[in-house]
Amino acid sequence: MARHYGLDWLRIGAFALLILYHVALVYVPWPFHVKTAAPVDWIAIPMMAINAWRLILLFVVSGYASRALIAKRPDVSAFVRSRSARLLIPLAFGMIVVTPIQPWVELSTQHGYLGDFWTFYAHDYFSFSAIAGLPLPTWQHLWFVAYLWLYTMMIAVAAYALRGRSVQRLFDMLFGGIWLWVWPTLWFVLVSAWLFPGGRETHALFGDWVAHASYLPPFLFGFAFAGSKRGFAGVARLWPWAAAAALLSYAAVVAIELAWPVDVIPPYPFGLIFSAARGVQGWSAIIALIGIADRYWNRDAPWRATLTEAVFPFYIIHQTIIVGMEWLLLPLNLPAGLEFAVLVATTIAGCWGFYLIGRRIGWMRPLIGLRAKGPVHPPHGLTLATEER
Numbered sequence: 283m284a285r286h287y288g289l290d291w292l293r294i295g296a297f298a299l300l301i302l303y304h305v306a307l308v309y310v311p312w313p314f315h316v317k318t319a320a321p322v323d324w325i326a327i328p329m330m331a332i333n334a335w336r337l338i339l340l341f342v343v344s345g346y347a348s349r350a351l352i353a354k355r356p357d358v359s360a361f362v363r364s365r366s367a368r369l370l371i372p373l374a375f376g377m378i379v380v381t382p383i384q385p386w387v388e389l390s391t392q393h394g395y396l397g398d399f400w401t402f403y404a405h406d407y408f409s410f411s412a413i414a415g416l417p418l419p420t421w422q423h424l425w426f427v428a429y430l431w432l433y434t435m436m437i438a439v440a441a442y443a444l445r446g447r448s449v450q451r452l453f454d455m456l457f458g459g460i461w462l463w464v465w466p467t468l469w470f471v472l473v474s475a476w477l478f479p480g481g482r483e484t485h486a487l488f489g490d491w492v493a494h495a496s497y498l499p500p501f502l503f504g505f506a507f508a509g510s511k512r513g514f515a516g517v518a519r520l521w522p523w524a525a526a527a528a529l530l531s532y533a534a535v536v537a538i539e540l541a542w543p544v545d546v547i548p549p550y551p552f553g554l555i556f557s558a559a560r561g562v563q564g565w566s567a568i569i570a571l572i573g574i575a576d577r578y579w580n581r582d583a584p585w586r587a588t589l590t591e592a593v594f595p596f597y598i599i600h601q602t603i604i605v606g607m608e609w610l611l612l613p614l615n616l617p618a619g620l621e622f623a624v625l626v627a628t629t630i631a632g633c634w635g636f637y638l639i640g641r642r643i644g645w646m647r648p649l650i651g652l653r654a655k656g657p658v659h660p661p662h663g664l665t666l667a668t669e670e671r
Contacts, residue, residue: 286346287582288575293343294589299332301600301633304423305625308608309618311544315388315422315601316608320618323543330535334564335528335571337426341497342568344430345504348437358442362435368651369431372598373424375649380602381422382407387609389413417486423601425485429494432487433501453506459516462507463524463569469499471561475554500568514576521573528566534559594651595637603632 306329307314309322348365355361386402389395393414395402407418421428457465473495483493507513538556542548548556607628611621640650648654 286576286580287586288578288580289343289346289572290586290590291579292339292571292575294586294593296336296339296343297593297597299336301596301604301629302626303329303332303336304601304604305622305629308604308625309622315384315605316391316612318608318618318621319612319615320621322618326544327536327539330539331532334532334535334560335567337497338500338564339568339571340426341430341433341501342504342507342572345433345437345501345506346508347504348434348501349505349508352437352441358438361441362438365434365438366431367648368653369427369434371648372594372651373421373427373431376424376427376598377419377421380598381420381424383602384422384605385413385416385418385420387605389416391609391612421485424598425487426597428487429485429497430501433498436498437502437505450506450509454510454512457503457506457510457516458512460520462513462516463520463565466499466503466568467562467565470496470565471558474561474564475557479553479557517569517573517576521570521577524566524573525570528563528570531559531563531566535563591641591652592634592637595640596633598650599636600629600633603629607632 306325308316308318309320310326310329311321311323312326351365352358352361355364382403383399385407386395386399389402393416395413397406406413409418411418473492477495478492481492483496484490485493535556538548538552538559542552547553604625607625608621611624614621616624636650640646641652644654
């Protein structure tokens, strides 16, 4: 499978938005590990433009990439070993070294925990218990890696069971033409409005049915879509219409949010309309973004290879920098705009430092999701949403 540079750029852009989104969580009235002393409620409105599809997109691209990887490794056991090493080693490193400061800041600033960080790390973090309802130890934002590993193993089991037989024709039949837009949209409306209305993801892996219903189908879609010429042709025809549908449904979401903000429950039928509109917005945006990436972004550039490699290290460290930096800024009571700018600048600088140092230290490379040895930027093959090939 030839590299699709457009999906590389789409993945890079999605993770760049993820950093800004997590910085913005410091300010909105939604739960987060650390909250500013100067909240800015209106930031929730632009955040709603992306939170219906940002994670769905990453799982679609990850599924697409898994197809390329497993095609190059017909030995399923080798694929399983490779994926497990590239995902579980950074996950373990992240849980032991990177994420512990996040629950400590949350407990200290929101739940009255009095111990310093080292007391927390030595005596409470590895207690395998819960403090103020927060289970410890925790993978925090690295839940994505755990879910991606699980879904990848499911693909490996299916590949072993099929033993070389393909179901590509079935996918092309079910998702040909407009149906690659219609069926997933109906599924997300069903999940959002009827199966789990008002449901929240737990990121606990087991029993997190809202998340699995939202992310496993897009992962499987991306896997099958990778081998579908008919699918790409359909996206090329449909994406302008999907973009219009995404914008219209987002307008409906904003209108209802403005009328019944934050935790105010909209009366019937506006709550149902809100949930259904988010389902339409989410998948319509996916079709539109893939179409735009295929039409306009499928070309290489000097920085693409570096940014592609840097995404996973950035992902591992970014939220810890945000939470830790905001904890340092809280006593200063800075204006919201200045505080936001400082958070964004220090997060980007810290991510670059983490990546540039880690990539040059041989033993550290696997810990941050990079290959232990070999060329840094291979010429072919799409990468996973959390790794470079």
